[in-house]
Amino acid sequence: MSNRIDVKKTYKLFINGAFPRTESGRTYEIKSAKGVFIANPCLASRKDLKDAVVAARAAQSSWNKASAYNKGQILYRIAEMLEGRRAQFVDEIVLVTGATKSKAEKEVTDSVDRLVWYAGWSDKLSSLSGALNPVAGPYYNFTVPESMGVIAAIAPEVPSLLGLIEAIAPIIVGGNTIVVLASTKAPLSAMSFAEVIATSDVPAGVINILTGKKDEIAPWMASHMDIDGFDISGLAAKSHGAIRIAGAENLKRIYSFKSANPGRILAYLEDKTVWHPIGL
Amino acid sequence: MGSPVSFDYAPAPESRAVISIKPKYGHFIGGKFVAGSKHFPTINPATEEVLSQIALAGKAEVDAAVKAARKAYTTTWSKMSGKERGKYLFRIARILQERAREFAVLETLDNGKPIRESRDVDIPLAAAHFFYHAGWADKLEFAGLGTSTKPHGVAGQIIPWNFPLLMLAWKIAPALAAGNTVVLKPAESTSLTALLFAEVCQQAELPAGVVNIVTGDGSTGALIVNHPGIDKIAFTGSTEVGKIIARAVAPTHKSVTLELGGKAANIIFEDAAIDEAIEGIVNGIFFNQGHVCCAGSRLILQENIAEEVLEKLKKRMSKIRMGDPMDKNTDLGAINSKEQLLKIRELSASGDAEGAQRWTAPCELPAKGFWFAPTIFTGITQSHRIAREEIFGPVLSVLTFRTPQEGIDKANNTPFGLSAGIWSEKGSRIFWASQQLRAGVIWANTFNKFDPTSPFGGYKESGWGREGGRHGLSAYLKGVGHE
Structure with a gap:
């Protein structure tokens, strides 16, 4: 046994490509499955959410304009970076959740593979979901899926890494930017994943990750007037009604999903139809 | 050079002779016209002439309509093959074409829009919507990514007064093609073409209860929106009312599409x-x-x-x-x-x-x-x-x-x-x-x-979902993976 003292990591938020502490100065304690202290992650506030939305809004236009090829490659790059740091993620999942090593390894494997799967959707969306509409007149008429804007999401408590990726990947692949609240009890995977994002050519502000309490942050996400959509897959069903009521103020698109599917991507895209006359 | 010659237009009035308006109407529930209890007048906004008395549906009528729609869904419509369902929609499209002049005249009298528009836009497009969606009924497995082939069940549909029959077609045609049954409420000031459409359903021998039409005002609409027997709400109207509906259905299992205001x-x-x-x-x-x-x-x-x-x-x-x-x-x-x-x-x-x-x-x-x-x-x-x-x-x-x-x-x-x-x-x-x-x-x-082939609908506060095309149809099918 070495007598070396560990250099422990301070877990912070991930906003606009940087790692700030919460402006509120608040933290909360997380312990291992065995009850041993691990870290004091940030307890994000409403103001942190506002800052994250400002960053997400500022980043949206240029992320949306990136070519589908480019966006696909960046998602694939996230998968590459995650693959290279498998061991760290496995260790963190085991430490925090008490999962077996093999179960944690499977979650990391699934996470990498899920990113690759969503990456491949990038340049297929408009050919599979768009349309050339045969209108009864001399008009060229087509429908294309377009990004919706800034989307908020609540990641599920478990699986903390795969659930986070399932929240982020389908939302950003179509050109949206995101503010996501990580698992409250197991936020380590999320904050380490932010380091993966920071080294994956993802432009600042495209993905913003908060840690904190769902009951505190979700209602602010629901009522924020500059958030266009909200993925509440990670919220308990009993709170969905109140969240949808708050979200009605700007007719936010609010959905909840149980599985990975292309509907999850399309839910946060808008269909735009363009008409133009045909003639000499 | 003299001043340019200008010609006056001689009056060219369309004849009212093709239609007959009853002095009083009821609701269309379970394939039959049933008498209403309370009534309110509908007028010609161009002359303020009272055209007829329209029934105001209360809880009893809305309950009866939802019950009829549920029964038709369970016993008939959900068991019928898409191929057969589609034939009814084709029939409706054809009857609308055959009776187009009646509908155009009635629409113009009740709504105030020029006959040129009701004749050349509203009614032909309404028929086209039924014809287009008829062909979808037996092809739901091709309706797109992220949709199933399963309908919601009973759809409650509330439509505005600006394009009365056309909005009815936008609502009823995709709902029926996807296999839902319908309770529809036309706008308070423009119910007449919806009630004439009920006759078309009878002529097409559409199974009783597949389409139910209840007339009334906002209070009737609220009864539909809040009815526990309805699985899907489709509304076209103001953003203000759209938000009220979004809040009302928030705690329920109901699926919603909203086509709301604009400032284009x-x-x-x-x-x-x-x-x-x-x-x-x-x-x-x-x-x-x-x-x-x-x-x-x-x-x-x-x-x-x-x-x-x-x-x-x-x-x-x-x-x-x-x-x-x-x-x-x-x-x-x-x-x-x-x-x-x-x-x-x-x-x-x-x-x-x-x-x-x-x-x-x-x-x-x-x-x-x-x-x-x-x-x-x-x-x-x-x-x-x-x-x-x-x-x-x-x-x-x-x-x-x-x-x-x-x-x-x-x-x-x-x-x-x-x-x-x-x-x-x-x-x-x-x-x-x-x-x-x-x-x-x-x-x-x-x-x-x-x-009908072209999806229509808005971003932001202009609503949820699309109408028309493959994208519009999917709003009447259950989503895949939605909780």
């Missing part, structure tokens, strides 16, 4: 074909008296052509023929209701009060009925109410811009996002602008075009 920008770039753009501006805001959620109600002109466009626009507006909607030469008909006329007057008055300049086309208003002459406001800023709020009448707000990006920014400066127009002769500019505009329907060098 019609952007004229300096390189536009001006004469064509003038026609597009007029069509954009004065079609259907401006009672169009996607109306081009904000004209956004590049500054260096503004003077020329406004001069030509005023000249063109002076030629708009306003008056008897039954006259085949009429361009602009009556405002649908006194309530709507007061709203248009109030918002226009706010334009005067906030310092905008009003110009109204010279035309005589008929003595009876509800009328508002085509009007434009200039000298507007983006904070003016008439630049932000939906007027839903023949009133155009004019703004200007210098750079293309400024034009786009002004166009997008609204919580709405239903439609937008672009006028330019440069292809790359049109595609650039159409990508920048945050709206669900973009008309480039045209405006106010509709087709």
Whole structure:
């Protein structure tokens, strides 16, 4: 046994490509499955959410304009970076959740593979979901899926890494930017994943990750007037009604999903139809 | 040279003889017309003549309609193959075509829109919607990514007064094609064509209870929205009511589509074909008296052509023929209701009060009925109410811009996002602008075009979902993976 003292990591938020502490100065304690202290992650506030939305809004236009090829490659790059740091993620999942090593390894494997799967959707969306509409007149008429804007999401408590990726990947692949609240009890995977994002050519502000309490942050996400959509897959069903009521103020698109599917991507895209006359 | 010769239009009234309006109507529930308990009058807004008495559905009638729809769903409609379901829709499309003139006359009398529009736009498009969706009924497995082939069950549908039969078709055709049954409520002031449509369902031998029509006001609509026996709500109307509905269904399992308000920008770039753009501006805001959620109600002109466009626009507006909607030469008909006329007057008055300049086309208003002459406001800023709020009448707000990006920014400066127009002769500019505009329907060098194959619906506070095309159909099928 070495007598070396560990250099422990301070877990912070991930906003606009940087790692700030919460402006509120608040933290909360997380312990291992065995009850041993691990870290004091940030307890994000409403103001942190506002800052994250400002960053997400500022980043949206240029992320949306990136070519589908480019966006696909960046998602694939996230998968590459995650693959290279498998061991760290496995260790963190085991430490925090008490999962077996093999179960944690499977979650990391699934996470990498899920990113690759969503990456491949990038340049297929408009050919599979768009349309050339045969209108009864001399008009060229087509429908294309377009990004919706800034989307908020609540990641599920478990699986903390795969659930986070399932929240982020389908939302950003179509050109949206995101503010996501990580698992409250197991936020380590999320904050380490932010380091993966920071080294994956993802432009600042495209993905913003908060840690904190769902009951505190979700209602602010629901009522924020500059958030266009909200993925509440990670919220308990009993709170969905109140969240949808708050979200009605700007007719936010609010959905909840149980599985990975292309509907999850399309839910946060808008269909735009363009008409133009045909003639000499 | 003498002065140019001008010809007066002789009256060319369409005949009312093709229709007969009953003095009183009930509801259409379980395949039969049933008497109503309370009634309210429906009038011809062009003359204020009382056309008939319409029944006001309360809880008992809505319950009966939902029950009939559920029974039809469980015992008949959900068990029938898509191939057979589709045949009923084809029949309905054909009967609408056969009885098109009746529907057009009735629509114009009850709504106040020019017969030229009801005859050439509303009714043919309604028939086309049924024909298009009929073909979907046995092809639901191809309806797209992220949808199942399973319907929701019973759909409650609430429609507005601006395109009464057409909105009915937009709602009922996809619902039935996907395998749902329907309880539909037409708008309070325009129920007659929906009740005539009930006769079409009978002629088509549509199984009893597949389509149920209850008439009434907002209170009837609320009963439908809040009914526990309904699985899917589809609403077209104001954003204000849309938000009330969104809150009402929030804690329930109901799926919702909303087609709401708009404040569409019609952007004229300096390189536009001006004469064509003038026609597009007029069509954009004065079609259907401006009672169009996607109306081009904000004209956004590049500054260096503004003077020329406004001069030509005023000249063109002076030629708009306003008056008897039954006259085949009429361009602009009556405002649908006194309530709507007061709203248009109030918002226009706010334009005067906030310092905008009003110009109204010279035309005589008929003595009876509800009328508002085509009007434009200039000298507007983006904070003016008439630049932000939906007027839903023949009133155009004019703004200007210098750079293309400024034009786009002004166009997008609204919580709405239903439609937008672009006028330019440069292809790359049109595609650039159409990508920048945050709206669900973009008309480039045209405006106010509709087709059953073409998805229609808005971004942001203009609603949820699309109507028309494969995208519209999917709103009537369950989502895959939704909780």
